[in-house]
Amino acid sequence: MNKWLQVSFVILTFALSGQAYTDDSKVSLPDDSIYHLDSEWVTQDEQTINIQSLSGKQQMVSLIYTHCMHTCPTIVATMQNIEKKLPQDVLDNTEFVLVSLTPASDTAKVLKDFAEKRKLNQDRWTLLTGDPQDIRSLAMALNIRYKKSDDNEVAHSNVFTLLDEQGRIVFQEVGDINKVDETVARIVSQ
Template structure:
């Protein structure tokens, strides 16, 4: 019985130290170039409130879209899925694929959840974010994404997929639709392994 108590005490200590280490990582300062300096609040497809810094610790692949788009966004979504398909399956747990809506008034968490399901993007590494017009504009500025509302239901926007390291620093951008993504894949895999 005494041996079991010792094992339980040791196990409890290990769990506590792991939790403390994870908390310390999230509290350590990030560089000035990190997107984790942004303090804006977002809702994900599960209607959970979070901040960009909640993605710290994994490599993030980010694109800005809107769900009612009929032109560029379906191609950007296909490009994101193509990137995902070329990453070794055992590395996917080290990645966040994040799609940020540029139309937060229309793209509610409920609508983002349906969109994720319709596009076979329900695995835990897929994240869809709804902000406010202000937080979306701030985030677009950080990514160098330009967008403009051209009708009540349509936007003109940049077609950029951005890759950030575990500390939220931009390391690569892929511009265009349906472009050769070998360099993007290589950069993601290299960053995950470092």
């Protein structure tokens, strides 16, 4: 048998045996990990990242938009207060992610300006914008509901989600400044 046929035969046999090549990072993810979405995002620093790059630390995630005047500022303030109250050992394993619900207007530059105005520690906070379909898929995976209106406003769930190191939902909480201590206790007890 010539070399080409031998290689083809080996590949076909391997594929038929159900052991075809797969990406090792996906194989090690639990079935309920949001990192299976395998989506590409742009950060506030104009870097393109895959959502899987968030694995390894627990992530506190919320979907917001920067020109929101209602619930989004409360969500972000709540997350900032949680960040301030977490014990250092827990904080070292925790990052914060804000995903824009209005990617057409929330460019990387707009996200960067927002992070600077809000004094977000950019070593710990990642702001993401992306494709509307990826945003919808992420929202669905996190059970976040939202609906855009014609004036570029968005009615959306007022929650943030804590993900474990492998992208599984640990819990969700309403973005309420009065629940900071309760939420910190929940995070610490994990």
